[in-house]
Amino acid sequence: MIQVTELHKKFKTFHALKGITMHVKKGEIYGFIGKNGSGKSTTMNILAGLSHPSSGKCIVGEKDVSKIDHPSELNIGYLPEDPKFYPWMSAFEILDYLVSAKSNRTNKGRINEMLSWVGLEDAAQRHVGGFSRGMKQRLGIATALIHNPEIVILDEPSSALDPEGRSDVLRLITDLKQMGKTVVFSTHILSDVQKVCDKVGIIATGRMITEKPLSELIKENIVPIYDIKLKLPADTELTEKIKELEGITRVENINDMLSATVTDTDKDGVRLMQYFTDQKLAIRSFELRKNNLEDIFIQEVNGK
Amino acid sequence: MIQDIKKEILYGLRSYRFLILFVGFLFFAMLDPVMTKFIMPEIMKSQVPGITQEALGQMLGTSQLAVMSAYMNDIFQIGSLIIAFTLCRLIAQEIRENTLVLPICSGKQFAGIVLAKIIVFGTALLLFSLIGALINYLYSGILFSYDLSIISVVRSGLLQGVYMVFLTTLIVMWGVIIKKPIATGFLTLASAFGLYFIGGALQIDSYLPSGLIKEASLFAVIPASTLLQTLSITVGIILVLIAVTLIRLKKMEWNER
Amino acid sequence: MIDTTFEITREILLMLLPIIVLHLGLAIFCIVKIYKEGVQNLNKVTWTLICLFVNLIGPIIFLIVGRRKEN
Numbered sequence: 001m002i003q004v005t006e007l008h009k010k011f012k013t014f015h016a017l018k019g020i021t022m023h024v025k026k027g028e029i030y031g032f033i034g035k036n037g038s039g040k041s042t043t044m045n046i047l048a049g050l051s052h053p054s055s056g057k058c059i060v061g062e063k064d065v066s067k068i069d070h071p072s073e074l075n076i077g078y079l080p081e082d083p084k085f086y087p088w089m090s091a092f093e094i095l096d097y098l099v100s101a102k103s104n105r106t107n108k109g110r111i112n113e114m115l116s117w118v119g120l121e122d123a124a125q126r127h128v129g130g131f132s133r134g135m136k137q138r139l140g141i142a143t144a145l146i147h148n149p150e151i152v153i154l155d156e157p158s159s160a161l162d163p164e165g166r167s168d169v170l171r172l173i174t175d176l177k178q179m180g181k182t183v184v185f186s187t188h189i190l191s192d193v194q195k196v197c198d199k200v201g202i203i204a205t206g207r208m209i210t211e212k213p214l215s216e217l218i219k220e221n222i223v224p225i226y227d228i229k230l231k232l233p234a235d236t237e238l239t240e241k242i243k244e245l246e247g248i249t250r251v252e253n254i255n256d257m258l259s260a261t262v263t264d265t266d267k268d269g270v271r272l273m274q275y276f277t278d279q280k281l282a283i284r285s286f287e288l289r290k291n292n293l294e295d296i297f298i299q300e301v302n303g304k
Numbered sequence: 305m306i307q308d309i310k311k312e313i314l315y316g317l318r319s320y321r322f323l324i325l326f327v328g329f330l331f332f333a334m335l336d337p338v339m340t341k342f343i344m345p346e347i348m349k350s351q352v353p354g355i356t357q358e359a360l361g362q363m364l365g366t367s368q369l370a371v372m373s374a375y376m377n378d379i380f381q382i383g384s385l386i387i388a389f390t391l392c393r394l395i396a397q398e399i400r401e402n403t404l405v406l407p408i409c410s411g412k413q414f415a416g417i418v419l420a421k422i423i424v425f426g427t428a429l430l431l432f433s434l435i436g437a438l439i440n441y442l443y444s445g446i447l448f449s450y451d452l453s454i455i456s457v458v459r460s461g462l463l464q465g466v467y468m469v470f471l472t473t474l475i476v477m478w479g480v481i482i483k484k485p486i487a488t489g490f491l492t493l494a495s496a497f498g499l500y501f502i503g504g505a506l507q508i509d510s511y512l513p514s515g516l517i518k519e520a521s522l523f524a525v526i527p528a529s530t531l532l533q534t535l536s537i538t539v540g541i542i543l544v545l546i547a548v549t550l551i552r553l554k555k556m557e558w559n560e561r
Numbered sequence: 562m563i564d565t566t567f568e569i570t571r572e573i574l575l576m577l578l579p580i581i582v583l584h585l586g587l588a589i590f591c592i593v594k595i596y597k598e599g600v601q602n603l604n605k606v607t608w609t610l611i612c613l614f615v616n617l618i619g620p621i622i623f624l625i626v627g628r629r630k631e632n
Contacts, residue, residue: 048409050558069554072411080559084403088318089311100307101411143406320624327587331617334580342573390625447576 001026001151001182002047007056009042009206016042018206019056024184024199026150029177031197031214032186033297039206040186041081044155047184048078061151072101077144077152082160083136087129091120091139094128099146114142118172134165141172152176154185158192170196190293200293204301221296224265225289226272228258231282238281245275259289308412308420321390322428328386329379329436336375337443340366368451369523371444372437376464376521379436384496387429387471392489394421394472396479405559414553418476418546426472430465437461452523459527460520463535467516470538471496473545480549480556513538580617587620588612599629 002024009017017039024030034040045051047060049071058065060074068074085094095111115121118138128136137157144152157173158166166189173196176183187193193200194214201211210217233256242260243251247268250261262268265288276283316322345360395418398404407417441450441457471492478491500514509515510530516538519528591612600608600623608627611619 045557045559048559050405050409051560052557070411070413071408071558076409078409080402080405082402083406084401085406086311086315086403088315093314097307097311098407098410098412101407101413140406143410146410324621324624327583327617327621330583331580334583335617338573338576338580342576386621390621443576 001028001061002030002184003057003059004043004047005057007043007046007058008054009039009046009051010054016206017046017053020203020206020208022201022208022211024182026182027177027180028182028198029173029196030182030184031193031200032184032203033188033190033193033200033293034186034203035188035301038203040203041155043203044078044081044153044184044186047153048076049074050078075147075149075151077147077149079137079140079144079152079154079157081155083140083143085128085131085136085139088127090125090127091115091131092124094139095142095146098143102147110146114146117145117175118142119168132165134161134168137161137165137169138172141169145176149181151182151184154183156187157185159187159189166192190297194293202297202300210300217296218293221299222265223289224262224268226258226260226262226269226286227289228260228272228276228286229256229284230258230276231284234258242272242275245271247271305416305420308416309424312420312424316424316428321425324390325387325428326432326435328383328390329432330439332375332378332383333436333440334443336378336440337371337447340371340374341447366448368441368444368448371448372440372452372457372460372523373521375436375440375444376460376517379433379464380467380500380517384471384493387468388475388489388492388496389486391425391472391475392479392485392492394425394479395476396483396485396488399480399483399556400485402559408558414550418549418553421476422469422472422546426469429468429472430462433465433468434458434461437464453525456523456525460523463516463520463531466535466538467513467520470513470516470542470545473542473549477545477549477552480552510534511537513541584617584620587617591620591623594628595623600627601629602626 002022004020004022007017007020008015020039020043022030022032032040032043042051046053046058046065049060049065049068053066060076063074065074071078089097092111092115095114099107099111112121112124115124118141120135120139120142123131123135128139131139137160141154141157144154154173158169161169170192173183173185177196197214199211199213200217202209212220234253236253239251239253239258242248242258245268247263248260249263252259260272262272269288273283273286276286348355348360348363404417408414437457437460441452441454474495475488475492478488478495479485482488482491496514499512500517503509503512503514503518509518510528510533512534515530515534519531519534522528592609595605595608595612599605603611608623611627612623613619615622
């Protein structure tokens with residue numbers, strides 16, 4: 001659905017994008033991760049047809065963004081990072097105004113359906129000027145979906161919200177997945193990505209560093225380390241003994257936590273467990289260390 | 305397009321833009337005759353002791369024509385100022401605060417957005433000009449005498465109204481170019497007054513929109529033969545300004561921070 | 562003798578009445594807004610005084626630059 005190759009964007013004094021390549025398949029939820037200022041919003045703006053690329057190809061749907069006359073030709077739903085509405089209009093009036101761009105009749109049913117989907121039916125007649133950030137964000141998602149597009153691009157939909165607002169937005173994204181939409185959303189909150197994404201792209205200083213399905217990325221970055229906590233703190237003698245076990249390459253004892261690096265997570269795990277049982281050492285906890293996305297992100301950004 | 309117009313009307317009402325503009329016109333329409341009739345003579349008498357009634361009349365103008373010409377002048381000078389700063393946010397603010405991003409993404413055409421603004425606020429100003437002129441006619445008629453024909457008053461009101469449509473287009477064009485509300489206000493005034501002075505200095509008013517203001521303040525029984533020419537040139541300039549606005553909008557990059 | 566006081570006749574009053582009514586109406590409208598919706602740029606008391614005592618232009622200035630941005 002979205003094909004981006006070697007996308008560059010230069011502003012007057014700033015080279016914002018230095019070669020972004022990304023591929024989004026139909027029905028995918030694509031998480032676009034990067035620090036603030038890494039070029040996420042610039043990329044999203046180009047994907048939405050609001051900004052022109054300096055060079056590179058960017059196909060959204062079937063259209064080339066540099067060959068359109070008006071952003072709406074892309075037929076996508078777009079939510080900007082900080083959606084701005086007319087504060088003197090009510091939520092209903094805004095949707096009514098926006099829906100009229102592509103159909104002449106007021107589509108009351110569609111508007112009410114959207115409002116209740118994002119949970120704003122009670123606030124429909126209130127002026128948007130008095131809305132909270134979360135309400136505006138949800139109204140923004142409703143506006144993005146008003147024409148029922150196939151592709152939805154959400155720029156930082158959850159970043160500026162409180163936990164409740166964030167979970168609302170994530171629920172809406174999950175709904176979009178069930179509707180079969182292709183969703184690209186950017187964020188710097190990695191736990192959000194972990195909750196809903198199929199595929200992630202990591203961007204740093206205007207370059208795409210990694211682009212992989214989420215499950216693959218996590219699998220690749222599994223570290224074969226067991227973190228073990230015993231009832232009685234382990235002494236040096238014990239540490240040395242574990243180190244002599246087959247398959248164990250390294251043992252560390254930091255803050256009474258034994259960290260054993262193994263060669264084969266399954267076999268060596270059993271062997272370790274067996275050893276503790278044989279020695280009649282009570283175990284408080286025993287788990288394989290999982291690299292969370294945060295660690296992976298930091299590794300990827302620093303590593304390349 | 306109808307929805308765009310509806311939106312602009314809502315904006316005009318809810319942000320009190322219509323009210324502000326209307327009160328601006330009313331203010332001069334009502335106060336100008338009263339000032340000329342009662343307050344100015346008193347001030348003059350207190351400043352220049354022993355001034356004769358005739359001298360006073362010559363200085364201030366005591367005919368309806370003089371009063372109404374003064375009103376037209378006030379609206380052109382101070383009225384333009386009020387209009388420029390009341391409407392300077394019309395499009396500049398929208399671009400600056402990115403409120404146009406969502407409408408554009410959902411398929412609103414630039415032409416519809418721009419034309420709706422000009423139609424709504426141009427029509428409002430045209431109406432206010434006409435009503436202002438009529439109220440001023442009424443007031444000055446009561447205080448002095450009804451010397452002017454109502455037809456010439458209506459015509460002058462409408463001519464001023466057409467000039468106001470030109471001013472609105474100017475505001476929209478500068479707003480799109482500069483994208484800063486206050487600067488838009490100043491540039492609008494600079495270009496409007498600039499044209500007026502150039503027209504006056506080079507005696508080419510009949511080729512400029514400012515000719516409409518000059519013609520309006522004459523309240524002539526028979527309009528000048530060049531009026532049609534001035535009107536068509538003004539309409540032409542309005543169309544050019546709209547074209548510049550649209551070209552500029554089309555090239556614009558949106559959602560900048 | 563220099564006469565510095567204006568003689569306010571019934572006629573002047575009658576002619577000024579619509580302006581005064583218009584001004585008071587607008588001023589009251591704005592003052593309600595000031596205390597209901599809040600202000601910006603200046604404080605409430607200053608805006609109230611401006612609306613009350615600056616003939617017509619006062620309320621206009623308030624409506625342009627003094628209203629809280631939200632609505």
